[in-house]
Amino acid sequence: MKKFFISFVLAFSFSFAAEAQIPSVTLKDINGKTVRTDTLSNNGKPFIIDFFATWCKPCNRELTAISEVYEDWQAETGVKVIAVSIDQAQNVNKVKPLVDSHGWTYDVLLDPNGDFKRSLGVQTIPYTIIVDGNGKIAYRHNGYVEGAEEELIEKVRELQAK
Template identity: 75%
Template sequence: MRKFLVSLFFAVICATGVMNAQLPSVTLKDINGKTVQTDTLSNGGKPFIIDFFATWCKPCNRELTAISEVYEDWVAETGVKLFAVSIDQAQNINKVRPLVDQHGWPYEVLLDPNGDFKRALGIQMIPYVIVCDGKGNIVYKHNGYTEGAEAELIEKVRELIK
């Protein structure tokens, strides 16, 4: 029983540490070819969202489209910013911009063709969403998408600006 309690204690401590972890430092490019360091992603002291997607991932596309329908309101209310990170491999990178343009997604789009950023965060499945506070601390993670899940996402952001 004691070993179980000690293990539980360390699991809780580790989980708490992970949820307040900083973003790892990975070099990516944005959709326009500009180099971006992931550990410097920020939103002027306001919360931001990182949403991992791929052009071939239908749930990812539904999630980013659903968010885009309310994104303007979110920005007006909370000042939140969303970074959409494509994990499409190098041979499919040319499909990212047409998809973004087709849907009119207003996000800053980053490219992770080698999966370095995804791997550094331990992400296994997409869609995968991370919410960071104004200091860049990871405060919430979620994978998968079901209709209406964006309501939970904005609630997490609202909690950060109280």
């Protein structure tokens, strides 16, 4: 019975995640431009939202690992990565230097008050979401271990095959 309940909860959670839309929160990018999160898109193709912080070593490893294959991913699938920093206001000035020093070519948004993070139920980072071409959340993943980026691109490929 316990296994059935756990399976049911997991299945319900996944179906809920697959139907959820991106909530509307107003953020700024690292250049100071205002961005509404409900307008994030990738011209009908899937995109990845990756929550990180400058002080989070697993987050930085994940974004660096993705960066190493990002050009290939874009050529194959057209996927776009949007990195969202949850650094607090006093530390947002560290985000752009970190991004520049790693050579990350992602769109980078700042969520210093954690509004976007909270609206999506993100508890810990790194936290990654894949949004399908219709703006619906199709996949969520928490944490990072080496090689986990391969799971991300596989999920993107699955979305494109549908």
